[in-house]
Structure formats: C-alpha cells, structure tokens
Amino acid sequence: MKLGHFEALRPVCPRCLANRGAAVPLAPGIVEEATGDSVRWGTLVCGDPACAMEYPIIDGAPILVPDLRGWMAANAHLLTMRDDIPAAMEGVLGDGFGPDSAFNATRQHLSSYGWDHYGDLDPDTASAxxxxxxxxxxxxxxxxxxxxxxxxxxxxxxxxxxxxxxxxxxxxxxxxxxxxxxxxxxxxxxxxxxxxxxEAVFPLRRSGIAYDRRxxxxxxxxxxxxxxxxxxxxxxxxxxxxxxxxxxxxxxxxxxxxxxxxxxxxxxxxxxxxxxxxxxxxxxxxxxxxxxxxxxxxxxxxxxxxxxxxxxxxxxxxxxxxxxxxxxxxxxxxxxxxxxxxxxxxxxxxxxxxxxxxxxxxxx
Missing domain, CATH: 3.40.50.150 (Vaccinia Virus protein VP39)
Structure with missing residues (x-):
C-alpha cells in the first residue's frame, strides 16, 4: 500500500460504511514489513472503538471489504497460493486438478484478462x-x-x-x-x-487445459x-x-x-x-x-x-x-x-x- 495514496485518499472503514453509512477513517495498525513509501505487510484499523475492525495489508494490497471474514474465507486458497511454480509444473498441476477445478477457472480468468489488458504489448499475441x-x-x-x-x-x-x-x-x-x-x-x-x-505474467490458454505462460x-x-x-x-x-x-x-x-x-x-x-x-x-x-x-x-x-x-x-x-x-x-x-x-x-x-x-x- 503506497503511503501517498493512503494519506491523500483517506480510506474509511467499509464495515461501518455498509452497515450504518458512517465514514469512519482508518488508521495504520501494525507494520510488519515496509519500505520508505509503502507498507507490504501490516494492518489498517477502524477508528471507532465500537467497531475497531482490523483490515490486513497482504503483499502490499489492503483488503477493504465490508464482510472481511467472508472474503478471506472464500479466498484463502488464493491468498496462500505459491507464485514460484515453474510453468511446466503449473501445467502438470492443471492436468491433475482437471478442467472444472478452481485452479483452472482462475487460469482462464487470467488468460482472458491478461490478453485483453496487455496482449497489445506482446508482439507474439497482439492480434488473433x-x-x-x-x-x-x-x-x-x-x-x-x-x-x-x-x-x-x-x-x-x-x-x-x-x-x-x-x-x-x-x-x-x-x-x-x-x-x-x-x-x-x-x-x-x-x-x-x-x-x-x-512486466505482465499470465497463463495464455491454447485449448482445453493447455496453457502457455506469457x-x-x-x-x-x-x-x-x-x-x-x-x-x-x-x-x-x-x-x-x-x-x-x-x-x-x-x-x-x-x-x-x-x-x-x-x-x-x-x-x-x-x-x-x-x-x-x-x-x-x-x-x-x-x-x-x-x-x-x-x-x-x-x-x-x-x-x-x-x-x-x-x-x-x-x-x-x-x-x-x-x-x-x-x-x-x-x-x-x-x-x-x-x-x-x-x-x-x-x-x-x-x-x-x-x-x-x-x-x-x-x-x-
């Protein structure tokens, strides 16, 4: 989370906003890892003692949603997913999980969005x-x-x-x-x-569950x-x-x-x-x-x-x-x-x- 964005945009507690329409400012909580201008691991805390909800900052992204526990529970497998899997082994995992798995559904999303957002910058995939x-x-x-x-x-x-x-x-x-x-x-x-x-790194689907890493x-x-x-x-x-x-x-x-x-x-x-x-x-x-x-x-x-x-x-x-x-x-x-x-x-x-x-x- 870039501190300049936090200070200029002054985010409020999404739980208080959704539940009672109150714009309660968030304050920095714990800071586990930071550079001079950003926080990579830490928390933001609601300023209302009656709420005091604690929102995590994970890999630089604050999670600011009204139903924090619901979102975290639904996305736990994604938040803890490894990012160092070699491309060939990612294919092996996709084959094993099967076409209807959450793993391959995520790869399809990344393929479609990655191509539309950055495919025009890739000389090999810019035109289909x-x-x-x-x-x-x-x-x-x-x-x-x-x-x-x-x-x-x-x-x-x-x-x-x-x-x-x-x-x-x-x-x-x-x-x-x-x-x-x-x-x-x-x-x-x-x-x-x-x-x-x-750099944009994403799986690009060839067919079925066959993907190339771009x-x-x-x-x-x-x-x-x-x-x-x-x-x-x-x-x-x-x-x-x-x-x-x-x-x-x-x-x-x-x-x-x-x-x-x-x-x-x-x-x-x-x-x-x-x-x-x-x-x-x-x-x-x-x-x-x-x-x-x-x-x-x-x-x-x-x-x-x-x-x-x-x-x-x-x-x-x-x-x-x-x-x-x-x-x-x-x-x-x-x-x-x-x-x-x-x-x-x-x-x-x-x-x-x-x-x-x-x-x-x-x-x-």
Missing part, C-alpha cells in the same frame, strides 16, 4: 485475426475519456480494475493519483506485478501514480465526493445490485467530476440475481426487456425510485466492440454500452 485484436478495454476507455472532456483536478477511482491496464491508462491521461479497486485477488496480483516490476514487458511512465487495493465496487471505502473521475468498465453486470453500483459511483464523484460506465449487459445468476437484471428479465415490463432503457432511467433524476441524484448522461452513449479471448480458436465479441456522465455542480 481481424475480429480478435487485443486491447478492447484500452480503446473503450479512451473513447469515453475523449468524449467526457476536461475534468477537475483530483484522483481517479477505477472500479473493477481487473488486471490493471485501465488504471495505468487513467494515470497517463492526468497528473492525479489513480486507485484500482477489485475483489479478484489473482487479477489484482497481476496488476501489482506490472506496477512494481514492469511474460510481457509492460512499463508505464505514470505507474508511480497508481496503486491497487482489494475493495467492493458497491462500497468503495471512501468519504463522499472524493474523486474527479470514476471508471467502471464492464462491472455493472458483475455485481449483486446494479442500482447500488450506480449510487456508489454517484456518491464517489466530486462536484463537476465525471464517470465512465461500460457494460455488455451479459447477465449471469452467478453474479446478479435475476430480479436485479436491468430490464433483461421482463419482456412484458415497461422497457420490454431493453437494458439500455432501464439504465437510462436510472441515470435520470426522478425517472425511477432508484435513480441517481447527481450524475447526468453526457452526450450520446456509444456501442463499442469488446473482444474476449477464450482460447486459440475461440473469441467472444461483445457490443459494450459505454455511457459518459458528469456530476452536477451546485451552480448547474
């Missing part, structure tokens, strides 16, 4: 044919930023940052601090390796402005209106409550700031209950199952009981192509819906 160029997330983010226009000075929050490329791109576009927030430990570990060592040089001049923490996009652990920009690239259909995500973004953006939201509306019950799918479950409803229409109402003040209060859509939404690589012979092509938003200032 006319429809399969890596870097969809970079192009989508750039299109949104170009149309959003100038923003006030201040930090940027990258919700659901995944493997981290969007955070580095946000830092390259401005002078402020950037924080990438995600719940997925292996993807955040990939992002932190890029930040600390300038090691891609990924050095970003503005990496010093970036840090990555574990956090819940529905409960970003910060006091209101602390960010000049909030980005949520393909996160809306990956959370339990899409309206709650919109409210979290609305709350986080500073006066006059902006937000970017991209989503293909690719709903799954593993992430979002059917009842929470935005329009995508009721063809007989007012929106006739059109997700875009429901989202537009949620982003229009007073148009829906769960509408945001400050954000308003800036310009016409865009449909952007987004390619997800599954393996050498399988690419999924999405049309992601990209919305640019600005937070109304008191003068508007």
């Amino acid at each position: 044919g006319p429809a399969g160029e890596a870097g969809s997330v970079v192009r989508c983010l750039a299109a949104g930023l170009d149309r959003l226009g100038p923003l006030p000075q201040g930090p940027a929050l990258d919700l659901g940052c995944g493997a981290g490329r969007t955070s580095f791109e946000l830092a390259a576009r401005g002078d402020g601090l950037v924080l990438g927030l995600d719940l997925h430990w292996p993807l955040l570990t990939l992002a932190r390796r890029v930040m600390e060592r300038g 090691r891609v040089e990924a050095r970003f001049a503005a990496a010093g402005q970036v840090d990555f923490w574990i956090g819940d996009a529905l409960f970003p652990p910060f006091a209101p209106q602390g960010f000049a920009l909030v980005a949520a690239m393909n996160v809306l259909d990956c959370v339990a409550s899409p309206p709650a995500l919109l409210q979290a973004i609305d709350l986080a953006v500073a006066e006059g700031g902006g937000a970017l939201l991209a989503t293909p509306f690719d709903w799954s019950t593993q992430a979002t209950p059917v009842e929470a799918w935005l329009g995508g479950h009721s063809q007989r409803g007012d929106d006739a199952g059109r997700c875009e229409a429901m989202l537009a109402r949620l982003l229009t003040a007073g148009a829906h009981p769960q509408s945001v209060g400050r954000l308003h859509v800036h310009g016409e939404p865009l449909d952007m192509p987004w390619t997800v690589r599954m393996h050498d012979r399988a690419l999924m092509q999405y049309r992601t819906h990209l919305v640019m938003m600005r937070a109304l200032s008191g003068k508007e």
